[in-house]
Amino acid sequence: MSSEKTPIAPGSNFIRNIVERDIEHGTYANRPWAGQPGDAATQATGTLDPAKIRTRFPPEPNGYLHIGHAKSICLNFGLARDYDGICHMRFDDTNPEKEEQEYVDSITDAVKWLGFSWDGFGTSHLYYASNYFDFMYRAAEHLIETDKAYVDQQTADEMRANRGTLTEPGKDSAWRNRPVAESLALFRDMRDGKHADGAMILRAKIDMASPNINMRDPAIYRIKRATHHNTGDTWCIYPMYTFAHPIEDALERITHSICTLEFEDQRPFYDWLLENLRDGGLLANPLPKQYEFARLNLTYVVLSKRKLIDLVENKHVNGWDDPRLPTLAGARRRGYTAEGFRLFADRIGVSKADSWIEYTILEDCMRETLNESAERRIAVLDPIKLVIDNYPDGQTEDCFAPNHPLHPELGKRVVPLSKELWIEREDFMETPSKGYFRLFPDNMVRLRYGYVVKCTGFEKDSAGNITTVHCEYLPDTKSGTPGADSIKVKGNIHWVSVPHAYPAEVRLYDRLFKEAHPGAGDRNYLDDLNPDSIKIIHAQLEPALKDANPEDHFQFERHGYFVADKKDSAPSMPIFNRAVTLRDVWQK
Template identity: 50%
Template sequence: WCIYPTYDFTHCLSDSIEGITHSVCTLEFENNRPLYDWILDELKVHHPQQIEFARLNLSHTIMSKRKLLELVEEGYVSGWDDPRMPTLSGLKRRGYTPESIRKFCDIIGVAKANSIVDMVQLENCVREELNKTTQRVMAVLRPLKVVIVNYPEDKVEELEAINNPEDASMGTRKVPFSRVLYIEQDDFLEEPPKKFFRLAPGREVRLRYAYYITCEDVIKDKKTGEVVELQCRYDPATRGGGSPDGRRVKGTLHWVSANHAFEAEVRLYDHLFTKRDSTDVEEGADYKSNLNPKSLETLTSCKVEPGLEGAAPGSRYQFERLGYFFVDTTDSSAKKLVFNRTVSLRDTRPAPGPPTQY
């Protein structure tokens, strides 16, 4: 048998025929370069230059097309555009912008040594851009009912909210304020630790763009003991978030008006794999043993401010105090809003180490 190295012929000749000037390959093709050069020299045809570089390997994910295909075909992800996937379609559906991906590539550059680049660098690129470009809105992911007992039942105020403090040209919007509100469950503790500055019994906090409120009573479910409602009192003199007598509060909470809010589904995405190097497994184990069982949390009873009614698929917002969110381009509709978390406001995970080289 005469077995001809068909790839080695195809690679260099197709590059030559197509007029390629620089053929950029990954490091495993470095050994093929002498043959690449020899064929073109012997045939005396246009000779591109082959250049090798290291693959881009991201932490907490996997870049192998074969392994990504396994995740899709075996149902570990919903498809190639699942927002947890490191594919361009997956990043797009999660809310990453072309500009943030290009900036990430500029920052990491091109290397000759194989290494793992931490996902935090990519997340920081999209955070920096979205901070400058996205409208701020208020959304409550895990609602806790708040009743302001001294606020008139039939009164509704339109309060002015800033769309983006980084860009004054984006202007302001009106948000409704009423007697019954929703705040985040995490923003209340019945027995707060020393450095907890949010709402607690007898404590006063500021509602963003609104008033100071003080928690006076806590209503619990009689069967489960779960806190289901807070009864609070507001100070009418503190409209806009300031106090005429100069008193200060340490906590500022976001909120939505219960009678005006829209319900939405919010999908909270995290790393696809628990380990920085997804292929780091014990002997006999499969890389899928490192899959993160908490890579997706779906919240179905979130409350968003009324200005988000009819938010177009592909729109991006900052949910104040929570993170950056993208209106899903596949599942969101006028009847059912679906938001994908692109990235949190800040990374609360342990600081990554230096790039891993191998």
Template identity: 45%
Template sequence: MENKIMKIHKINNFIYKIINKDLKNKKYKKIHTRFPPEPNGFLHIGHAKSIYLNFEISKIYNGKCNLRFDDTNPNTASKIYVKSIKKDIKWMGYIWNKKSFYVSQYFNKLYKYAQKLIKNNLAYVDKLSKKEIKEYRGTLKKKGQNSPYRNQTIEKNMKLFKDMKNGKFQDGDLCLRAKINMNSANIVMRDPVLYRIKKKLHYRTKNKWCIYPTYDFSHCISDSIEKITHSLCSLEFLDNNQLYQWILRNLNIKKHAKQYEFSRLNLEYTILSKRKLKVLIEKKIVSGWNDPRMPTISGLRIRGYTPKSIKNFCKKIGVSKKNHLIEFSLLEYCIRNHLNNIACRFMAIINPLKIVIINLPRKYKEKIIVNNHPLYPDMGTHKIYFNKIIYIDKNDFQEVANKKYRRLTINQEVRLRYSYVIKVKKIKKNSLGYIKKIYCTYDKNTLNKNPVDRKIKGVIHWISKKNSIPAKFRIFQHIFSIKNPDSVKNYLKYINHESIKIQNGFVEKSLIKNVKKKFFQFEREGYFIIDKKETIKNKKITFNKTISLKGKKY
């Protein structure tokens, strides 16, 4: 254990320093963390930071990490979300301690704890409406005022709370509030709600309960029940820390975790509010939680992101107590850096332009062996074929170009990747004046070498028509057109309506034999992954573009 601690000292963030100190002072024998998602949506990249922190801590210190579902709201909790959350955590490579836990399994205990607060005159049943409670609570500049029901007798509060449980009231009629201090500088401590009525079928407990604890009340007690040592949460719960300790102290729970807050993840061009993400789905701006444009873990997975890249991103952003906007390019750098080492190299033509090699016989077919990766021979090879009709990208030809243009023009030759130098002889256009195809010649003495008598400026990718299969390419951009959509009131005003572009082209036929390799770099185009669901739907092999080839270095 001592060696582990010494290694951790090198990690420069305050949470590891706290844990090291606790272990050194023998405050705990084992470190026990938890990841407590609310099953009301899919996990996003912000959750990935918390997953990484909690599970890595348990791994490094040879401790435990619980997965606990905060299913205290029957209106939003769902088995679908539970299943997706488990899938995402496993995909990231983490295994939680024993079985998964649910706050709903503690409902009986939580109810008894609430009764204990009432008996100790530290909680009361309030008849004020939600709006009235907000008005009575006051503001940062205005002190709160006591509810007219605050001084009810313990006996009356006990009876009303029991009647709440037995379904004698409707949603919003009553709630249970802690009796703390309506003049507290911390608004959270101004008699917060502990229980509310929700007559909705719960996905686990069915209709057994019609009252449900709030997060603030259930979270700290659940931590205690599970013997969590370090309760880690984002800075938005900083003010709630005081309430966390108040509840445990007044319930006389001796051994309990201490809450530590870290900065939440804010990412450029992205919103990480599940409520706002749901709006994107409801308005059909995206196809669902796992749309590749979404910042959800499942969306990133379908787009081609890897667990390693997401973990590396979490590692690079670190842990601090200061909120700031993270550059999206850092996330892109992490996936690009990983895919560069594992993706097989193939050629794909996304904007096809037909080239006819006029000095080749119609049935000519030349086989060329190409490495799947230039740096790793053990990744194998595949075959490409050079023959009379090939495709190049439309952007790789211009009739008239400036001196900086390094591709094919009427007066400029170009090299085909792994192959020969070609030269334009004739252009054929349609009735509207658009180029239909180009007739070229090839220099048979230039296979993988430059001619001795002239300089060739550029190299372009290509595909033989006979060695290609049709493919669909989905190219993505940011959903939002501004860096910080969370900073504006009407974030929907800044939707990028061109965040997805679908193009039809071709890929090498030999790629089909390498489908199990999963990740591909299409030369000069970027990194792509096959979208299995879209492939079945379109009856055509469909690729999602993960990331471009070039980006910011970190």
């Protein structure tokens, strides 16, 4: 497998061009801001908005964020940061059955971890769609009163049958032309709990013959008796997402409402709704504009909420923060960094075209940021014993290793050396292959940061497995001394002292799926699970690692980048997870 990689230039971002154009033309330069979300009358009391632009990140709190959400977070918060704006943190909590405070907490934690804040211009911009329910109800009544909405009593099957197809127009409901007063009275009865769930809905009255099916009298309110995490049992009717979302944007004075491509066909309704509410005096100009970009399609992962739930609930993984999952909670626990995600978002850019991003690009971004930030430590993952026969019994001496070769200001640490050491099993061969320069009988190598040693023999157990390697050291060859260069050797191996070593559990994580496109064709995506996505080993680590705190990152020399597990580590007994190898081992 090749370790070569193709350099990735920063990706293009067409939305930046739109933002820069709007700033140049002063599209939003003179709009007032009342210091809080509000209708036209409220905003008219405000002063000039100090934010040049307003974006928003609007997740529904019904699950954990995944890597795809990181792209949207970096895009929306990054635009606000770069153009003297603010990004609102808004929970689109209009569906009471699926939303929980647990998800609210996990989402805010993830956004903060990625390095972003919704505080700006002297206030916090954390909002809940459910706080706008009163206005949404008022907006719905306005549409009814202007004959732009009606209460429909068709069954769900009848509505589906009458909706039409891409080539055939829909059919008007028998209730479409009921008197305004009758629809208004029924809607108020819906609000007051006088009708059963599903008995009727409120629909916008647009055009049942529209070539855009989303404009064929879309539903905007439904009856749903469910306790809401924020409003409790105040409401038994709830707005549909396509109705609520544009109103939320307008009340918050969002300038650029950035969505993924599946919302492109909803944009005509977005504009229709806001223009009607503006013309009725409910919302202020200038109205938000919606722009769509391609969602993240990443090889070797599944981002479908249904499949992620299946993986968790059927215990193919160990919970939502399993380091193999593409959730941000899992990625963070694995050792992926916020800096790596921000670099990844910059690298892949933003476009309108759907495309697949190679998982290797994400891993390379993690390597690049971890190479810069992670201090170096020594770990022997597959240990066998090396005995220095001519080293004095009971003696210990200090060797010195740099904490980070790129940052000498971080200094050096002591690595104790003694008569017995742990080395990697692969660093000794009884019969060396061509080009093998590490330990084998009569060959010399350098103990990294220590002495040159010469292999003098080895021991095997009854099964023929090598258990101990013997050597002698050359006393005048210690690293950092004048004699260090007196003998030239081709091999350089790492080690830890047996009496000082810290035995620890190390989890070697790899990609959860073995195929680039899990479930492609007619395959069951579960058949593409990688049986080697986790391997738990017991390694020998240098003693300094015993003091690692949860989420401390290190490069284990020669092995990759590791993090002290934030969940299972105990004081002075950290468990380490492999975030990423030093090189790409998947590229064919």
